[in-house]
Amino acid sequence: MTDFTAKTDADGITTLIWDVAGKSMNVMSTDAFAQLSGLIDAALADPAVKGVIITSGKADFAGGMDLNVIAQMRAGGAAAIFDGVMQMHKVLRKIERAGMDAKTNKGGKPIVAALPGTALGIGLELPLACHRIFAADNPKAKIGLPEIMVGIFPGAGGTTRLVRKMGAMMAAPFLLEGKLSDAKTAKAAGLIDEVVAPEALLARAKEWVLAATDADLVKPWDAKGYKMPGGTPYHPAGFMTFVGASAMVMGKTMGVYPAAKALLSAVYEGALVPFDVALKIEARQFTSVLMNPSSSAMIRSLFINKEALEKGVHVTAVPGPSAVLAALVVAGLPTDRFFFEGFLPQKSAARRQRISALAPIPGTLVFFESARRTAECLADLAAVLGDREAAVCRELTKKFETVRRGSLAKLAAEFADEPTPRGEIVLLDRSWYNRAGVERVMGFCSDAEYTEFMRQTPEFERHLQDRYFTIRNERYVLPIVVPIEVVSFLSRPISLSVRLFANILAGHITLKVFAGFIVTLGGLGFLGWLGALLPLTMTVAITALEFLVAALQAYVFAVLTSMYINDAIHPSH
16 A cells, blocks of 8 residues: 555656545655655656656645654664654655756756645645645645644754745744644745645646746755855844844743754754755754653653544553542643643532633643532533533542543533442543644743743642642541631631731830930930930831831731631632
8 A cells, every 4th residue: 555656647747646545634654755755766767757746635735744653763762763864854855856966956857746735744844845835725724834832843854944945033933833824824924835726736736847947946055155044143134033042942931842942953053054964953953852751752642642542542540649640641631731720619600700710721621529510510611611622530540440531511411411420530621722732832822821830830749739638538627627717717807907006006105215215305405405306306207107107007907808808708719
């Protein structure tokens, strides 16, 4: 079974059709690369072939690299990864050079890409190596390099080619943010060359191939005198871009995503050397990222483990201190970002209000819930969050461990029709953007949201242990805790009033002491009155200060009293 097939027409145009059997969208595999390489060799060697069109037999061009292949490459170690990436570079470089003479840049055959729809990852890196990119005017199509969103970066030449084609600044949104565009937007940005009507896609590609000249086949970076758009790191125009880039990336990622830093290094170092050397640098940095445990964990959790779960593979977690972490392992939901809320309010109205506040958080939401309220909680989650993917986990790492996955509506209906389950239950909800299975470095959340997430993460385990211990043992501690809390809530306003009175009284006593000095010194005559000037000045100053302090303390204590009273009236908040 082949992923690529070749057809040569009467005009000498060979069309390579990419069509992976059994998949809704084309993905690149090691075997497919070998097939593509062989077909390109055959076309270049055949004198009857005038040019090549690479297109898809499906509605879309390609969804990217098969991530299972990436996992297999990693299993072979750094050398296997580097060699595999360099082999991909060799094939794409062969397409790019297309048989041209190394010195004259003449004698090559035009090779173009015709994209009927979505082209992602290697599905764009391959066209970038072609001499021209045509895309159908398909508003549903998405074109871009989203690798950064799964913890890696474009390593098959996409990083180097895009930067040399557009410049570092213009390429940044597509490389560092994984920005996706439709065909017209991609053309306006410079990602592709032409947008044509779907029915005219292949005809226009063939027309260009037949009319192409030697000059049309030479990539800018292979031409003599090439200068990078926007300037290189040491060029006056590019200096500011590269100087600020590192600080920008570190500020956005907090240093926790190695792919962004490695990509920036590949761009910086690659801009200072010839193109073929830059490809080696890109491969080296890609290898470094793929060997990083953080990146491999993101790929595994976002794609591979999820696919295994969908195929019925049983996944469990070893016992540990946290039910939440165990649930995240077995749930099959994204773990790149998650937010632990704990127990939601018991009343439906308050619970829905809290869920609405949590809805915009860009990550998997994690809740605890009692067995008897599970169905009600799921119903409220479905009503507020919509038909999101979720998991209900109970009795984790124990004999009767159960994990149920599905949409919130489906789970709510199932639990409503069943007896109340027993045991500990953890609810997990898959956030809105994670339907694409991505981790967003930039763009999907604000800087403030990202900073808050990074702040909360180190506190997660401690907060979980404290909250969980209290709830588990509520039947034993409630008789003790409730009277203490009641006395505490009632006594706080009184204690605050006493403290405010004491502070004000202390100020009045100080004033009385200084006034006593004035009276005493005044009785000593002229010299005494001179000596009394200092206590008099201090008395006036302290009086003014007392008015200010009294006002501030009254305001502060009034606010605190209001907060305590509010907590006593609304304990669920």
